[in-house]
Amino acid sequence: MMSWLRDAGFLAALEPEWRRELEGLKPVHVPARTTLFRPGDAAQSFVILLSGRIGVYLTGRNGRELLLYAVSPGETCVQTTLGVLGGAPYTGEAIAETDLVAVMVPPTVFERLMAGSSSFRQFVFRAFAARLGDLMFVLEQVAFVKVEQRLAHVLLDRADASGEVSATHQDLAVAIGTAREVVSRRLEAIASKGWIANERGSIRILDRAALTKMAAQP
Amino acid sequence: MMSWLRDAGFLAALEPEWRRELEGLKPVHVPARTTLFRPGDAAQSFVILLSGRIGVYLTGRNGRELLLYAVSPGETCVQTTLGVLGGAPYTGEAIAETDLVAVMVPPTVFERLMAGSSSFRQFVFRAFAARLGDLMFVLEQVAFVKVEQRLAHVLLDRADASGEVSATHQDLAVAIGTAREVVSRRLEAIASKGWIANERGSIRILDRAALTKMAAQP
DNA sequence: CCGGATCCGGTGACTTAGTCACCGAGCGGC
DNA sequence: GCCGCTCGGTGACTAAGTCACCGGATCCGG
Structure with a gap:
């Protein structure tokens, strides 16, 4: 059986000894329209999306909603990560907009990868930077x-x-x-x-x- | 001469072998009202603020401004970090609102610390999480x-x-x-x-x- | 101490956006 | 075909943003 990691192009630079660590994880399938996270949830793992699309929304007290960003294959849902690693609760609402396949990286494995692999660290930081950029874009649009x-x-x-x-x-x-x-x-x-x-x-x-x-x- | 790190409470848990790495860095002084970063700047280092206050603003094309967050002592200016590590340009404008004392951690030292120290990683992720939280708060306020x-x-x-x-x-x-x-x-x-x-x-x-x-x- | 530049706030008139309450047309399922 | 739901249309109103301009307060150099 092929590894999902081999098919996915986005972690191609990952050092071989760390590839095995990730390849051992089994992708999970999630049906469309599932609510993945709600505000206040404590996230449990670092999620890498393999196929499908996730929408992350912010909901106001008046009931109005705002799309913050969409997660595409090869990307990760940053807010959940920050939840695990920074101790912050989840502030947005994530909804599966299609059927999904994703890899859930548990905190222990994530910690090992962050400690050992510089290319994994780069992957994570790039993901953060991209999301922060998305958020800034939305903020600028809405505000101005x-x-x-x-x-x-x-x-x-x-x-x-x-x-x-x-x-x-x-x-x-x-x-x-x-x-x-x-x-x-x-x-x-x-x-x-x-x-x-x-x-x-x-x-x-x-x-x-x-x-x-x-x-x-x- | 006392080390700035000893005075600052916020990295108390840092492993001794890594403390020395940071203590070797000399704090820099910046006068009030200096513009630290503008949109599009490529950031060069990870900044830890020791004293003073930094305001980070977003400016719209119509000239209106919006305060994104303020950086207090012991905190870091996350966007610059993402610039260095994620390759993203800086999207906000950072202004010294008082005289500042700050430590600039160059990318090489930052990379070593991220690789070696789990408590430094935690410090960085907590900082990211806090800033993302600030941004979400502002977005919610402005939008709803x-x-x-x-x-x-x-x-x-x-x-x-x-x-x-x-x-x-x-x-x-x-x-x-x-x-x-x-x-x-x-x-x-x-x-x-x-x-x-x-x-x-x-x-x-x-x-x-x-x-x-x-x-x-x- | 004076004069001008600048900062700060006030105001009217107008445009754009958001809200509330409600309606009716289209569409899908049984 | 009927029911119930989604989707969109509308009027009336309130909230917010914009533009142009004014006058007083302050600050600063001479």
Whole structure:
């Protein structure tokens, strides 16, 4: 049987003596829509995602939600790690958006790897830096950028090759941190300029260039 | 001559053989109001603050600023670390708010300590976790909490024993991520209820209990 | 001690965003 | 076909942010 680590490209530089340590761990499967962590949970392991996608959300007291970042294969859910190693409780809510395959690295193994492998340390720090960057981006958007620009940005970001964005207004509202009604009204305004077309459950982009300009402008 | 490390309580658990490594580093002095890092800077070392205070700010394209967190003695400026170790550019702006004394740990020494000392690793991870927590708090406040509540919160947070808050409206606006005019108007509204008194450059809290309730309510 | 530059705060008018309450159309399952 | 749910639309209102401008307080150099 092939090792998952051999298939995954992201730890290719790992020293051979440490490869074995990781290869011994068996990947776990998780069905879509599972809630992986809730605020206040104490995390138990360092998670490396092999396939699927995890969404990490922040929920306000008013019930509104905000997408913090998505975890893709080869990445790790940093907040859980900090929970284990820094003693902090989990502040976001992680939801499996597809079926998942992931490796759970227990604290003892993690500690050995951090002590022994400089390339593992680099992997971990890069992951931290990337997540912190994601968070800073979201913060900047929410604090300083207008809804219309954030909306244009997320539409471009989520569009497939044909310009189709399959997301409900509610999904988009969570992605940019606003209310559903606001998204509905803005989308209508943009549609009236002929740059997009609204359908039930999806949006079709008609003028990518116009949206790009809209996302960039002050 | 005493070692700075002996005076500082925060790395007391560090193994003796690694203490020497850190004690050899000479603390540097930095005058107040120095800009330590700007967005895009590549950080060169792991910074441990011995005395003074550093403010880390995010600046939007519209010129508005937002206080991300403050670094106190015994803490580290995490973003610079991630810059060194994760290869990410610096996203915030760090300003010395008082005269500073700090130890700059060069990457080579940092790498040795991370490899060899489990208590140093713990120190670093706790620092990361704390900062990530700060960031999540700010994000939640900005995304979901009303200005009036954020304002009450920051006033209580910054008041001295006698209830005096020495900060301009602009300072408060940056602390809660809004515009100066908005702070002025809200403060006036709160003052008209008799809970605070506005003076030039400072606010006196008259009714702590009322503010506390205001900060908590949905 | 004076004059100007700068900092601090106040204000009106307006735009943008968020909230609340409610409705109706589309869609899926039985 | 009917029920119940998701999805989106709307009006009315409040909260927040923006812009332009003003006047008083302070500070500093001469």
